[in-house]
Amino acid sequence: MKSLDTALVGQIYYIDKVLGKNQAKLRELGLMTDKKIVLLSMDGENAIVKVDNLRLALSQHFLRQIFIKNERSSEKIVGFAQLEVGQTGVVRLIDAPAEIRRRLMDMGITRGTSIRLQKRAPLGDPLELRLRGYALSLRKIDAEKIKVVLEA
Secondary structure, eight states: OEEGGGOOTTOEEEEEEEOSTTHHHHHHTTOOTTOEEEEEEEETTEEEEEETTEEEEEEHHHHTTEEEESSOOSSOEEEGGGSOTTOEEEEEEEOSOHHHHHHHHHTTOOTTOEEEEEEEOTTSOSEEEEETTEEEEEOHHHHTTEEEEEOO
């Protein structure tokens, strides 16, 4: 596995995983699985990276905790709100600010959880989800932040 500290400057990579005790802090900065990342410059102990449209300065310590790959995973990750009624998805990530992510996780929406779209309101908002043996209603804007892979 290749870490970001060994990456070539200017080449496009995708984040494979983030390890270490600073994992939560790095995720808050947008460093999540399958996000596009480019090493813009490196000078000894520090580097400038670009994640989506955000530029970050990171030390070698953080670069060693970010593992990269040359291409995205073959799974198609979509926002939960894009599913049709009756479809089920497995949560891969919650792409939201920390307070919203925490609220969704407190409701039981965590990585690896299977969620089914039970109903959609007549005007499309809110959505009723079924997970962990209970029903939950969410606003469409919050459901879109839940990124899932369709279950076969």
